[in-house]
Amino acid sequence: PVTVEDLMMKDPPVILETSSIRQAAELMIGQEVDHLPIVSKELTLSGIVTSWDIAKSVAGDFQSLAEIMTKDVITIRCSDTLRLAASLMEKHAVSALPVIDEEGRVLGMLTSEMISRTEALQ
């Protein structure tokens, strides 16, 4: 079966927790993504911020990335199946899952758009 690794975006754009909301927005626009893993200098995952969180900062006048990011991130592994990834997205109502290794380092990003694309190719 098709695995996460076959479909994911490798080496995705990431952001440090010390960055600003504006920097997160600029990176999303510059890289044309909706989701940014938040990482340490060693690339280990510590959170996620999405364009929906940026909308939350506009709606609610939040000032810092820490106030709008999500810390408990739902993640997957390279060898997981697409079906598991799709189930996790549905169960947790999220549209992207960072792909991490056994050390928690970010290897890729898998989004519902990438999974949906397989429907186009059938």
Add this chain to the structure above:
Amino acid sequence: PVTVEDLMMKDPPVILETSSIRQAAELMIGQEVDHLPIVSKELTLSGIVTSWDIAKSVAGDFQSLAEIMTKDVITIRCSDTLRLAASLMEKHAVSALPVIDEEGRVLGMLTSEMISRTEALQ
């Protein structure tokens, strides 16, 4: 085959072109959506604004909805197949398609998350 109508969100949240960027952000957060069709009082489609566009307003200091919305909207019909919808999303690199009737009125919204969900259920 499964059609758009089987999967779409019926009567989706919509917004008027005269609304503000902040109102669009508040509606996205309140309704937990990423995409808002922009409509006339008669519910006819005139554009779309997404959480990515809200991020664009933060990155670029845009002030009005008109400056960040997209006017040429890729749309689908109730009777279209999921495969066509998925192909349109891939071709145009968008994650949602408003579903319209022959008068251009918005009947629903179909997102890549809804299509991806069908992968979870296989």
